[in-house]
Amino acid sequence: xxxxxxxxxxxxxxxxxxxxxxxxxxxxxxxxxxxxxxxxxxxxxxxxxxxxxxxxxxxxxxxxxxxxxxxxxxxxxxxxxxxxxxxxxx
Amino acid sequence: xxxxxxxxxxxxxxxxxxxxxxxxxxxxxxxxxxxxxxxxxxxxxxxxxxxxxxxxxxxxxxxxxxxxxxxxxxxxxxxxxxxxxxxxxxxxxxxxxxxxxxxxxxxxxxxxxxxxxxxxxxxxxxxxxxxxxxxxxxxxxxxxxxxxxxxxxxxxxxxxxxxxxxxxxxxxxxxxxxxxxxxxxxxxx
Numbered sequence: 563x564x565x566x567x568x569x570x571x572x573x574x575x576x577x578x579x580x581x582x583x584x585x586x587x588x589x590x591x592x593x594x595x596x597x598x599x600x601x602x603x604x605x606x607x608x609x610x611x612x613x614x615x616x617x618x619x620x621x622x623x624x625x626x627x628x629x630x631x632x633x634x635x636x637x638x639x640x641x642x643x644x645x646x647x648x649x650x651x652x
Numbered sequence: 653x654x655x656x657x658x659x660x661x662x663x664x665x666x667x668x669x670x671x672x673x674x675x676x677x678x679x680x681x682x683x684x685x686x687x688x689x690x691x692x693x694x695x696x697x698x699x700x701x702x703x704x705x706x707x708x709x710x711x712x713x714x715x716x717x718x719x720x721x722x723x724x725x726x727x728x729x730x731x732x733x734x735x736x737x738x739x740x741x742x743x744x745x746x747x748x749x750x751x752x753x754x755x756x757x758x759x760x761x762x763x764x765x766x767x768x769x770x771x772x773x774x775x776x777x778x779x780x781x782x783x784x785x786x787x788x789x790x791x792x793x794x795x796x797x798x799x800x801x802x803x804x805x806x807x808x809x810x811x812x813x814x815x816x817x818x819x820x821x822x823x824x825x826x827x828x829x830x831x832x833x834x835x836x837x838x839x840x841x
Contacts, residue, residue: 577659577663578663580659581659581660581661581662581663584661585661585662588661588711588715589819591711592708592711592712592715592819592820592823593823595705595707595708595711595823596708596823596826596827596830597826626658627658628657628658628659629655629656629657629658630655630656630658631655633655643658648658649658649659649660649721649725650660650664650721650724650725650728650729
């Protein structure tokens, strides 16, 4: 069974913003798969990549790693990746 | 290689315990036109399809796993606090005696998932038409589930998933046109 903790409001705010930016990135990726040379779409993707990069850094500093296998910054004392909550618990 | 992101693609809010709705949602977990079928269908077709559309199959196939996780989250949250009596009243006694509240890849009627649900013909046009049909069927299924609930939180997440099926179908239609253009170009020497 899970340990469902109550999370601060900021967790949901950051997460929601990240999900919104990721939606744009997913949508543009699929579009570019069939429109490889659309420079406007490419520029938009690059713009949102920067936003994602900043958001991920802010989220991870407060709430722990978002990506596995060493893709996220690691703390020297504690392996936070394996900590709850998992996405279905929040 | 895949990298897991420790978040859902879209927020899934569930305000109440509702195992009846969970039973219906299982259709999109382990049903013929569900998210597991979709992910495995597209990722498996990549190896024999022309290079021009491998990126699309990879990206849509990967997104389907994010959708599978959203459905799992809904089912988990709708059933986690259900008593055996509530599971029984929702028609989930058969599920409960085998799996307790664990998720399992079967459809709303309890039929286990089978690879017979997905096709791989090796003919690019045939495979992409199969993919378009799969997306349209999944879109319809989401509509039938939406028609069966009045929970605004669940409806919000299901409407997101329904819209994604529409976008995927559109992209697959474009992929068909790209391959047709490519085929016609090759005939000109």
